Amino acid sequence: MAEYSSRDILLYVNAMNRTMSRKGITKEISDEFWTSEIIPILYPMWDSDRDKLETFVRYSDGVSAINKTKYQRNQKTGEYKWVSYELRLDTFLDSELLDLYEKLDAKFTEYRGLIDVDLEQQLAATFAKENIVTWTKILMVRKFLLEESDWTQVLDAPISEEDKAMWRTYRQKLRDIPQEQESIPPSSVRFPVTPVKYKQAVEEGRTDAEYLSEFSGHFYNVTQSVLSKFSSKMVTYLTLALNAGAIGEVPSLKPAIKEQNTLDEILKVIEAGGFD
Numbered sequence: 001m002a003e004y005s006s007r008d009i010l011l012y013v014n015a016m017n018r019t020m021s022r023k024g025i026t027k028e029i030s031d032e033f034w035t036s037e038i039i040p041i042l043y044p045m046w047d048s049d050r051d052k053l054e055t056f057v058r059y060s061d062g063v064s065a066i067n068k069t070k071y072q073r074n075q076k077t078g079e080y081k082w083v084s085y086e087l088r089l090d091t092f093l094d095s096e097l098l099d100l101y102e103k104l105d106a107k108f109t110e111y112r113g114l115i116d117v118d119l120e121q122q123l124a125a126t127f128a129k130e131n132i133v134t135w136t137k138i139l140m141v142r143k144f145l146l147e148e149s150d151w152t153q154v155l156d157a158p159i160s161e162e163d164k165a166m167w168r169t170y171r172q173k174l175r176d177i178p179q180e181q182e183s184i185p186p187s188s189v190r191f192p193v194t195p196v197k198y199k200q201a202v203e204e205g206r207t208d209a210e211y212l213s214e215f216s217g218h219f220y221n222v223t224q225s226v227l228s229k230f231s232s233k234m235v236t237y238l239t240l241a242l243n244a245g246a247i248g249e250v251p252s253l254k255p256a257i258k259e260q261n262t263l264d265e266i267l268k269v270i271e272a273g274g275f276d
Contacts, residue, residue: 008060011105015042015053020108033111041103045096054084058101064089133222135186141222142174145191166195166211173212190219 012021018029018038029038039047047053050071057065066087073080089097151157152167159167173192181189192212193201201207201217212218 009057010060011056011058011101011108013053013056013104015047015055020104020111022105022108025112027108027112029111033114037107037110038104041100041107046100052082056100056104058097058105062094062098064097064101133187133189138186138189138222139178141191142177146171146174149194163195166198169212170195188221190215190221192219193217 010022014020018031018034020027020029042053046056046066046068052069054067054069055065059065066089067084068087069082069084071080072083149167149171152159152164153171157164170192177189177191195211198207198211198218207214207217209218
């Protein structure tokens, strides 16, 4: 089976589970799109009732590899079964293999575009559906701010140890929001200002207290106007993260390979407020 190679893969198609991968991005193709757009490319040369395509791989050096499965009769038992084999490609013209790759690659791009638009529109609609601040939205902002400040805690972060300690305090305050403020309405929840905002306030003489030691000036409410500033950034982030198949911690879902299920799952999580 020629599914793996040390060479760079441009396109990988698995017809058995109807997935396509390109440049590290994997999509599970919907039944409707596969039937209407992919099967006409494969049939009848590469796929038929008795000789089906399993996988197609196109490498960056122009080499292709195809695995198929054949409905074959066992001469001893007389029974028929599907048998996998690697298709010899020396009988095909290079132009035929290039044509197959280009058509499938174009369809992957087309499908990804359809999914991206649908995903972004539905995420944006979810954020904008209610003109009020909810705990679901509060927790989404909290998750996003934690993700956005992850870089401050890496070993080679370009900040001083003092600043890194302030960022740790900031991130802990974000984590404590659900426990410390669970009894108050979401519209009253207060978020810590970043160390950057705090230092600006110190320089401007608006505070001289230790970082996050004062309730007034060191914290802010996530109003609808503040939330709207985050919404477009969060939608873009989630769209890119989902399409890369690596959601990480926003929200708490395992990285999804099955793209057609991912949208439903994340929208359900957002709606249910399923964030920790």
